[in-house]
Amino acid sequence: MAKLSRRARRLLGVPAGFGAALAVAPLLLTGALDQVEVATLDARLALRGERPLDPRVVVIALDDEAFRALGWPVLRSVWAHAVDVAAKHGAKAAAFDVMFFEDRDEGEDALFAAKAKACDCVVFPSQWRQEGAKVLVDHPIEVLRTASASRAHVQLDNSLDGVFRAAPMSLTVEGERYPALAAALAQVAGERVPVVDGTAWIAWRGNAPRGASLMDLIAADAALASGQAPDLDLDALFKGSIVLFGQTAKSVGDRGAVPYSSDAPLVLAHANLLDNLLNDRLTSPPGRGVALALALVLALLVGLCATAFRAALGTGLAAGVLACAWAGATLAFAETELWLPLAAPTLAAALAYGAGSVLNVAVRDADERRLRQAFERYVAPHILDKVLQSSESVDIRGHKRQLTLLFSDIKGYTTLSNTLQPDQIVELLCGYLDAMVEIILSHDGTVDKIMGDGIMAFFGDPLPQKDHALRCIKAALDMQRAVGRMGEKWVERGLSPLQVRIGIATGEVFVGSIGSRQHQEYTAIGRPVNLAARLEGKAPPGGVLISKETFELVKDEVVTREVRGLDLKGYSGGYDAWLVLGLAGADLPPLQPEQRGAARLPFFSDVVLEVHGVDLAARSHDVSPGGMFIVCDGVPPPGTPVRLRARLARSGEAPVSVQMDAVITHVRHGKVGGSGAGAMFTTVYADDAASIRALLDGVIGGDAFEDARVQPADGARGKLSYALDTGPLAPVEDE
Incomplete structure (x- = not known):
């Protein structure tokens, strides 16, 4: 594999992202990911949690208690009484998610129709059913159909994954249009309903609307009739409300899987759809083009994370990108019922990360082999x-x-x-x-x-x-x-x-x-x-x-x-x-034995010791081509750079000022009446070197000095001659 630059390696995520998006496109366009997408919607609903429905939506339930007390089927005079109570206490409209396809007692049917007709706000829906290739419609009995304030249907859609989460907004039979039950009920109540073509996807709010049991309603009305205080405030319940009468008893049926529950009364679907229509918060699945575009964007981002960063960081960033996508989609749905696609983008991102990682590993392994071959002989x-x-x-x-x-x-x-x-x-x-x-x-x-x-x-x-x-x-x-x-x-x-x-x-x-x-x-x-x-x-x-x-x-x-x-x-x-x-600050290497012996010639003279710009009065004790031992109060510690200044004069000659840069190599306390320090020359300037050589030559020759008292050591002449030729004052020669 040809070597790629670091920049090119980082950009390997781009082809990985495009490839992942192309791989996802057929699945997206053929609808293979639709069930996965609605599963992501359920996940968003679970993350968001249930929300309260519009308080105007009220459900009066034929629950298990009412079923045991009233039996089945419930007398239509009981339903007529319930309609009368709701209307009397301020309900704007009511609808039944209960089918009345068969004539019963003629009197009761007439009473029920009369109560509904008197309100002029009750909807009795029709129901569609299929027998083979034929679609049949079951209508309410004629007296109720005539009394109904609007035509309507109760069809719900669970064809995608078995969960009731959508409803056709209208059905047409024999040239007559039948709106969805929730839409018809809202229109009868005088509410403005958004126009929706085709199937409406319910932005599910929750499974606990306002409402009461049918038995509680009957008991409260009876209490009021007898002058007693009811347990249920009927005015608070019904005033300005839009009522759905439905069956919730498990033994009656009419149940199915809905968001938040695998077994719930289907009247909740109509209640949630009514809430959506009243507040214009229906949702709709994302378009294929939008899903593919977002899949490409997310795949590119995750692919670049996989190739532009080291494994741990890239994995963390890729997970962060996905987490942000999910959080954004969940927030968008929670706040605005906007359904953003997640199935295709998540799958594309996963494929892009895998492809990017494979490419990264392949290139990294090739680079690693190349680098090992290049460096393993040279570096630790x-x-x-x-x-x-x-x-x-x-x-x-x-x-x-x-x-x-x-x-x-x-x-x-x-x-x-x-x-x-x-x-x-x-x-x-x-x-x-x-x-x-x-x-x-x-x-x-x-x-x-x-x-x-x-x-x-x-x-x-x-x-x-x-x-x-x-x-x-x-x-x-x-x-x-x-x-x-x-x-x-x-x-x-x-x-x-x-x-x-x-x-x-x-x-x-x-x-x-x-x-x-x-x-x-x-x-x-x-x-x-x-x-x-x-x-x-x-x-x-x-x-x-x-x-x-x-x-x-x-x-x-x-x-x-x-x-x-x-x-x-x-x-x-x-x-x-x-x-x-x-x-600096460490022990310095000592002079060679022959240099050290040759260098130590006793020599006493006044010297100025300059330390960090401060002058200290000192006396020299001995001198050599390599340095000088000085005595003074408060000598600096080893490793301190200093400058030595002195005035040297041979007999009959004018004094010469010399200066040498040096470093303190060691300190001895109590040496010759005070603190002493060895100073090793680091820089000796050319003119000063000549003066120092003249000084040392004079010591060897026995000349006297005006400002110095010299005490030559035995055998010093030969040793110092050697030091002058090999010490720091001598030029470095080729071998």
Whole structure:
């Protein structure tokens, strides 16, 4: 698989989203998802919870109590009485969800019709039924049909999933139009009814409308007739109401599955439809085009979540997108009865997430294999893991970046290799290289290449590191310490002491996989690479020499000594570098024994110790090419950078002012009558270096000084001559 950029990987969610939407489209357009969609509507209803119906809607129920008391069928004189009570107490209209298809007692039928006719607001509906391919209509008995205030039908629709949630708004038979029972009842009550063509989908409110049992109604009317206070306030119940008389007794039938219940009296469907018509809050299924558009949008979003982010975050965001879609659809239905599609968008989102994840894994696995092949030889395992887990793309083809580079080699390796057998050289070299590479990797460096005894490494790639320069120097110091320990073992085997030179430079380089089609290496190319190699050649054995750019990045954290005027190829006029002495605040490496012995010449003179801009009066105790021991009150702690100023004068000559930058290396309390401190020179300016050399030459020659009392040590002349040639005041020479 060809390598994709990070941006291209993130956009893999786009084809995944389009593909998912295309896969869902046939299911959506053929209606295969319709049942799933109404299931999502039921889920929204459940999340929203039941809501109260319009208080004008009242249901008078033939419940189990009334059924036991009145029997079945209920006498029509009882229904006539109920109609009379409702009308007397202010009902605007009434309708029966009870069928009266057969003549009973002629007197009772006439009484029932007369009461309904007197109100002129009672609706007796017809019922449609199917016998084979034939549709038949059952009408109320003729006297009730004549007394009815409107034609109506009681048909409900559960054809989709067996749940009654819709009703045809009108049916036509023999040229006559029959509106739905709820619509006819609202019109009879004088209410304005929205015009709806075809089937009306009920925005179901709940299963507990206002109302009373038929028995409670009869009992309350009887109580009023006898002058007693009824338990049921009939005026409050019926005034301004629109009444539905229906059967709720389980033994009567006329029940079915409705939202919120798998077995409920169907008069509740008419009550909910009436509520919708009175408040213009019918709902309707979303159109196919709308569903497909939303499916595409959601699939694209979820697909991008799967491919643009890491697995855990992408999964969380995808779940969040779906949760927001469901929450928005639920809120829209709860507040406005707007039915937004969820089945197709949810399915498309799931497919998009799956497809995006598969594509992401395929590309990620290919990238991981490529990155492992590119880096497993160069970086520590934990860094490789971070590279593979990083949200940032690592372009192994190449990129520019500021790095710090390290070159090291063993002093005298050629001579050593000529005196040992090949197997001995391999044994020693492998042990040395294993230790050095382990140190570099422990500081999160990248080993570029090993060239015999030489090592090239860099810091700051493949993962960016803000402190790449400091990491590199810490690695170099650890390498020198490890070399010191290894050198002792070499001496024990009769070999020369092991000494390593290290050069470090910082700058912008081109880093990437470079080479031929047959062989490539992940390496760095650029001017800083050459500079680091040349500084390594100029570094003293056991020393770490760094470039100006590196020094600027670490000068507050590393103690250094400036080395000026190095003769480097490509740098006319000399190159100024810095010799690393140690980390600020840490113990600094001591002078070599021969340098330390040669340097300690007793010398007493007044010195000004400048610490953070404050001058302290001090006295020198001894001096060397590498530093000075001073005595004063309140000496600063080790690691403190200071400046030393003194006036030196030889007999018969004018005093010369000199200054040296230094760092406090150690403090001794109670030394020679006060607190003492060793100050190691870090920068000695050219003119001052000449003055100090003249001073030390005078000490060796025994000259007297006007402002100083000199006490030469035995054998100091030869030692100091050596120190002048090898110490910090001497230029760094090629090996």
